[in-house]
Amino acid sequence: MTGSDGPHREPGSDVRAAGSASARAREEEERAVEQALALVGGSDRSSRSDRSAGSGEPPSRGRASRDSRGPRDEDLDACRSSNTHADRSSDPHAHRSSDSAPYDGRDNDPRDGRAAPATAPAPGGEQPPLPDRTLPGDPAKTSPPPPSWDRARAVAARAGRGGPSATIRLPLDRAPGHVLAEALGALSDLPSFDTSAMDGWAVAGPGPWAFEAGAGFLAGRGPAAALPDGTAVRIATGARVPPETTAVIRSEHAHVDEARGLLHARRSVVTGQDIRPRGQECRSGEQLVPAGTVVTPAVLGLAAAAGYDALPVVPRPRVDILVLGDELLNAGLPHDGLIRDALGPMLGPWLRALGAEVSGARRLGDDAGALRDALTSSDADLIVTTGGTAAGPVDHVHPVLDALGAELLVDGVAVRPGHPMLLARLSPDGPYLVGLPGNPLAAVSGLLTLAEPLLAGIAGRPAQDPYRALVHAEVHGHPHDTRLVPVVHRPGRAGGRDHVAPLRYNGPAMLRGIAAADGLAVVPPGGVRSGTEVEILDLPWAPATPWTEGCFT
DSSP: OOETEEEEOOEEEOHHHHHHHHHHHHHHHHHHHHHHHHTTTTOOOHHHHHHHHHHHOOOOHHHHHHTTTTTTHHHHHHHHTTTTTTHHOOOOOGGTTTOTTTTSSOOOTTEEEEEEOOOOOOGGOOOOOOOOOTTTOOOOOSSSOBHHHHHHHHHHHHHHTSSSSOEEEEEGGGGGTTTSSSSSOOOOOOOOOOOSSSSSSOOOOSSEEOOOOOOOOTTOOOOOOOOTTBBEEEEEOOOOOOOTTOOOEEGGGGETTTTTTTTSSSOOOOTTEEEETTTTTBTTTTTETTTTTTTOOOHHHHHHHHTTEEEEEEEOEEEEEOOOOOEESSSOBBBBEEEEOSHHHHHHHHHHTTOOOOOOOOOSSHHHHHHHHHHHHHHOOEEEEOOOOSSSOOOHHHHHHHHHHOOEEEOOBBBBBOTHHHHHEESSSSEEEEEEEEEEEHHHIIIIIIIIIHHHHTTOOOOOOOOOEEEEEBBOOOOSSSSEEEEEEEEOOOOOOEEEEEEEEOSSTTOOHHHHHHEEEOTTTOOOOOTEEEEEESSSOOOOOOOHHHHHH
């Protein structure tokens, strides 16, 4: 019966209805998770947690192995405390499009990790409350926010440095690109004897100097007799200087009187000029380059000059690439909902530029069983996966890692694009896994945030000193996350400082901006004004073409 005040309701009926709806939602959520875990032979997390708590059984293998290793690093502890599987389900960031943000919407693309569609911002730009998706039996109803970009990178770097570094000796022709495992010391004086720095005349005493036609010293000849005072002899660059030589006179600075057999200097002669004395570059035993130095062509030349035939180096980290996603094409034009795989072709060369040995990318599709088999059979130091890191119906990375008892070191990072990236260790002695989001620029963000410092640690490379540059434009920021924005360096004008210009195509699914970039600007939450200094992440190459600024900025 109705009256002027509207339909009659029993007291508490609204509460009961809301509770019933919430219970149904939780039941549907639990069933969905159980189905996902069943694909990889897992079980319901909540029931597993309840059994452990009620029966005194030990926790899962992954957590037990973490607890048994004693004190842990402060940064690792902080990230692990906010990255358990139970907490992930209630992370407010995990329920939005992985790069949604109320600031400008350009990063709002659900393909970044194939997360659920973004929740629409409330009037005034505020994010509306998110539904409680905590699984029944989970110990926590709320979780801390994901680690900051800086902390996530620190965790990755320390994880890479955590194990002992192996040392191998490689012949010079195979050493480039590796990292020296030991400091490189000089095996002898360099040069090992006094040599001529120029083609010309070796002279002794004051001039003019008598000489014999046809006589001279060439490089590679043995020791010579001392040069008598007042005499000269022709000498080639690199030749051993005779004992008692005062100086070398360059050919162009000498006048030869053939008729009288005398040599005259056109300029004043300084004792020791154009002679490279023994040990000028280094003395035997002196350190030439420290451990941790990348063997560049120049380092290789120095080592050869110092007498090395082989170098002690750290083996390059071995990396497997697993490309996930049924919607990806190997060739041809996109069609019928299928798109080209951009990450498979891109990641191999990029990882090699970071000093890794990379196998060919393997395409697994959205197959949890195939993913599990690939992870358990890999003998790589690092496995890189693409896509599948969010919480969608075919995002299998988290359930598979859970079923394998993997240790999550980083599960989501407060960075845009690329929020749903992750770093895991499959076992105490097993490989690491870096899970990259599915969107191309978001994957680049994950590559530079987690894979690059991890690989540097494994390979023994020293941490790169960050540097800052002026940015010539206002760059919008996320309210609470770091943004990584492609930039290009520009020379200063009229005596002004060099600066970087942000590139326009910087959405998570876009590669047009990063293809023209030579770095990424690390934009703090809230953004920066024009003329502000920002940290720059260099890319391991420079663009081959001088791009037209107006096309990209």
